[in-house]
Structures are given as structure tokens and as C-alpha cells.
Amino acid sequence: MTEITSLSLFELIKNIKEKKISSNEATKSFVDRGEKSKKLNVYVTENFENCLKLSKEFDNKPNFDLKLPGIPIAVKDLFCTTDVRTTAGSNILNNFIPTYESTVTQNIWNEGGILLGKLNCDEFAMGSSNETSFFGNVQNPIAKDLVPGGSSGGSSAALAANLTPVTIGTDTGGSIRQPASFTGTVGLKPTYGTCSRYGIVAFASSLDQAGPMSKDVKDSSILLEVISSFDKKDSTSIDFKRNNYSSELTRNIKGLKIGIPKEYRIDGMPDEIEKLWKKGIEYAKDCGAEIIDISLPHTSYALPTYYIVAPAEASSNLARYDGVKYGLRSSGKNLIDMYEKTRSEGFGEEVKRRVMIGTYVLSSGYYDAYYLKAQKVRQLIKQDFDQAYNKVDAILTPSTPSSAFKIGEKSNDPVSMYLNDIFTVPVNLAGLPGISIPAGVDKNNYPLGLQIIGKPFDEQTVLNIAYSMEEKINYKNNITDWWMK
């Protein structure tokens, strides 16, 4: 029989409902494997003992009507979890124990999920390689010393290594889709306002969105159904009727129009990515979709816009870390000195860099030139998509301009690191849903992903296209468990 840890979420749920596997048995398998996988450094905080205990309680009084009956799930350490340490990958929150639960995680527990642990991520989700985490680098299970992507790098690595059946990440500029692409897994960023931001450590509030990460598309549809909800506690949560994404999932995408934006063919893009994209177009045609060339003329302005908007919002959001009510405090001669030392010692280099950029673009005399300008360009980027969606139902692009790179390879050059997000950032700026699915490998056998971008609130079409293409692509991760040897 297939090992429990390599089952998809759908199969695991089925086995639990049919009483072939108990919640405790499943939990034990994931805990055991987690114990043997410390080299990957995916966990910041393990919740193993408590998870085992709760799984026994579930088995004693099972409720098979729930959507995640007794399923152990590890989550990105950016979601606040009541009484379980939440660090956001930062020294400044090293000892922070939330008194409240994020809505997204609460939705998971309400449907029977059990917290397995908190997963490593870039500090405050600022990074594309998990190298900015205070808790160290995460190893990509695909190959040694390869980054797992970021910021949800612990999540993507844990998933690819079969340490959790599914997981959740957050995506501000690509932080779900890029790590999914780097690890041969599926990652979905929903439309802004679909999943509540309540209880998620804030990075850039107008861009942040939580979403599912899974081994296949069907699992993402199951998890999205659970985590998506209207929430009064988030002022930007949107009240609309959510689909039953998993039961409405279909491979019938005949006649759907899929756009190919010419501006995503960027200078210096490796041949492998170009080939992957062409292959993707063929797969989409095989599925019955109609391919249409489109233009998103402001694409090249998306990254510069993002690197004004995101740091500006981050500098405001991170002003709360002052060493007074929670988190790290360094001693200082007076109050101001205490603030300055706390933030200097508590924040890592990338976070400081972004807070500084954000402070600068919002400072007196520069607001119009930078922040206001960026918001205007953001409007143009959104209008590009609005116009494209008059002609097409979805858009197909590569997920990233390259496969995973080596740890340390890009950490000294912030701009080259930022370029990783070139295909994912426009989607956040326009607030759209986007999914990354594994679609092939490069010359080193490292996974490459394709991205499908949808209309606002049309996660169903995005999932359906991904589900159809997934069948044709038939991608299989070849993971050797090298870290256990």
C-alpha cells in the first residue's frame, strides 16, 4: 500500500471516512516523518504532541461530516494561532504567543483539521527564497542546498517532502505561487478579499492574501472551500457567494478562451521557460481551450510599482513592533533609544531595507513622486487586465523566470532576487486569482511551473483549467528522501 504521507488530501480524507486509517495513525505517520526530516528545517514550532493528542480525541468521537476529518495540517508561521508561538520568521516575534486565532486557520480547525506545526518562512514574508528567515534556510526536498522559494518556503518544502498533506501560505507578490513552482507543487492565490486577513501577520495589506498549497489541483479546491469565507473582522473581506470549489471542479473547459500575453516574453528569459510555456499552450489546446494572443502593455512597470507599494505599506504595518507590549525589547538609554535598538536588533537586513524604502517613499516631499505615482501605475496595470478579460476567460503564463536556485546565489543582490516575482506580482497588484501548477523540469531536473490567472472571484475557472491541464501534463515529483540518509 502507498504510504500514508504520500497520499493526496482527497485520498487521505477518503481513507479516514472509510475507517481504513484513523486520524491518529495518519498523524503519527506525519510526525514520524517530520522527526526524520529535521535537516530540511521546515518547522519553526512543532505541535506534534498536542496534534497526536487531538487526533486521538477525534478518533474517540469522530465526525465524518467535516471537510477535513481529523486531518493533521502544518501552516505557515505567519498565521496567528492561539497559545501556539507565532514568529513570522522574525527575531522580533521570537517569543510571541497570540491570544487569538486567524480566521483562515480557525476555518480549518472548524472543519476538523488539527495543527501539526508552524512552518518556516521569510521574515514577515519578505523574500523569495526563505533565506531572510531568522530561523535559518529551508532545504528544498528536490535537491540539496536548493532554495524552496519564498516567502512560503517552509510550506512548499514540507508539502513536497510529504510532511503535511496540504498547507496554507500567504501571497503578497508571489509567495505562494513561486515556492509551489520551485518544489513541483500546486499553489493558489485567491482574489483579494476572498480569504480573511484577520490574524495574519501583516506585510502589505492591499496585496496580502492567504491561499492553499497542495500536491494536486483537487486538494487545493478542497482547501480553498474551507478557508474562503466572508469575515466581519477584516474590513476588506468581500461578501459574495463562494462556490463549492471541489464539487464543482470539472475537466470540461471546452471553448474557454485563454490569453497569452506577449509582454511576458521578457528579455533574457531562458529557453527552457519559453519551451515550457509553448508546451503549456499545446496542453491547453488539447483540453479544448481556444488560445488568443493578448497584450498587457504595462507589465514591465509592475515590479517597480510593487517595490514602492509593498515597502510603503510594510513600513506602516511594522511600526507596531516597538518592544513595548510584545516581542523583543533591547535596552536603551531612553524610550526612543529603546525603540531604535529593539528594531535594529529585532529586524533582519531585508526587512530593514524594505522599512527604510517604505519610510522614504512616504516621507514628506516624496509621497507624490513615489507612492502616489505607484498607485496610478497600479491603476493602469489593473486596467490592462480588465481590457484583456473582455476578450479572454483566463491567462496562461510561466510562474517564474527560472527554476529554483542555490542557497546564497542571489542573497547579495536585492534587485536580482526581486526579479523572481516578475510574473506573479502583476496578479497581486490587480487583486486577481492565480494558480501555479507543476508543468515540467529544467536541465537539472528541477521543477518548473505554469501560472493560470483568472477574472476576479473566478477561482472556479482557474481551478478547472489547472485541473484539466494537470491531467495532460501528468507531472510527478521525483524526490529521493536524500535528507534522511
Added chain:
Amino acid sequence: MTIDLKTVKHISKLARISLEEKKAEKLADDMNSIFEFIEKLNELKTDNVEPLTSIAETTLRLREDKITIDNIREKILKNSPEKNNDFFVVPKVVD
């Protein structure tokens, strides 16, 4: 446009992050390369474009001013770096 060391130090004051001299120099270099990249936006004429402030076209909702979580004072104080009974303690502010 270049960001000089003096500007970096001024910004670090505003951001309440103390900076060593050497780090400030490195940060000035990093910020300059990032701003060089950002300057690309100046190619676009945006005089008549409405800024996009929020992607969620919602008006802010009002809610009743009601306590929904109660009796968590102890838990909250437990996270405080320095405490004294029921208070948060900070370095002396008034002489």
C-alpha cells in the same frame, strides 16, 4: 537621483531603526540600486490617472461597539517584555 549617507541616516531616524556607520553605507548602495530600478515609472505619463488605493471596492462597514473578547488581560501581559502588575513598563519618559 542618489540617496546619500545623510539621507539614509535621516530615514533611519524616521523609521526608528538605529544603524551602524558601515551598515548605513551598504544600505545607501542597496537603496540606490533599488531606486534606479524604480525610476522606470517616470517613463509613464500619469497626470490623468486616478490612483488605485484599494482593489476591494467596498465601503467600510460599521459595527456595534461591543466587547467580544473578555478576560484575556493576563494572557496579553504575558507577552510583554517587561511588566509590573497590570501595566506595560517603558523606560522613564518624564523627568
